[in-house]
Amino acid sequence: MLDLKGRVSIYQPEQEGLQFPYEPAFESVEQERRHRKERLVAACRAFAQQGFDYGFAGHLTVRDPERPELYWTNPMAVHFAKVKMSNLILVDHEGTVVEGTHAVNRAGFVLHANVHEAHPDIIAMCHAHTVYGTAFAALARPIEPITQDACAFFEDHVIIGDEAGAVAVENHAGSNVAAAFKGVKAAIHQNHGLLTASRHSIEAAAFWFIALERCCQQQLAIAATGIQPTYVKPDRARYSREHVGSEYIGWLHFQAIWEQLREDSPDMFD
Secondary structure (H helix, E strand, C coil): CECCCCCEHHHCCCCCCCCCCCCCCCCCHHHHHHHHHHHHHHHHHHHHHCCCCECCECEEEEECCCCCCEEEECCCCCCHHHCCHHHCEEEECCCCEEECCCCCCHHHHHHHHHHHHHCCCCCEEEEECCHHHHHHHCCCCCCCCCCHHHHCCCCCEEEECCCCCCCCCCHHHHHHHHHHCCCCCEEEECCCEEEEEECCCHHHHHHHHHHHHHHHHHHHHHHHHCCCCCCCCHHHHHHHHHHHCCHHHHHHHHHHHHHHHHHHCHHHHC
16 A cells, blocks of 8 residues: 555554664755765665676766756766765766766766756666666567566566667767656666666665666576566556555665665765
């Protein structure tokens, strides 16, 4: 059952005094900015843990809470495992670095800037050149409802086929990607890879990217058997998506990753 804020009541502790990761409330925009930047760094470190690095490819973004026309992103040619608070950069929709000393990835700027500009409600976005996601994207097929994990994306992702496979370095190259993100949290860009977006947090965008890559791996593994899988029926898949595929649940999943990184990687905050 969903409450009025879209939270799943089964995940909320009914007993008082139990430890549980509640969503933060901020007393100032500076506090919220630091929170977003810390979680952006943690998302980059999580991508490193997952092996999502591929040279300088891959970019994660989150809007600045005070200046929503600007977004924070990982620096160009810095490994996900080496991203930290001090080397994040703040970029505008024209690709100008407003704060920071590193360059911006042009391809990342084009895709993300177009999405952020076209959808003011989207707070964060993730993209990386992953093994399974990139391979699956070559098939130009949607994630099928073959597991509960996959059902989180049922009717909540799209296939982008136009201009697929080409490097996006011109502003117009991201227009199709931007148009595709109306009302969904994920996209499979044909011959390119996976993208996720969140209207909630960078944590949700990052976790759903990790989850989507895993779903691609699962679907490729099942396809390799040559056996036709059993599908979850649409009504059950839709029910599962509503209960385990929300922005809040993505945020909640990421809290376990955050706590592990916070303890094991204190250099994130340098």
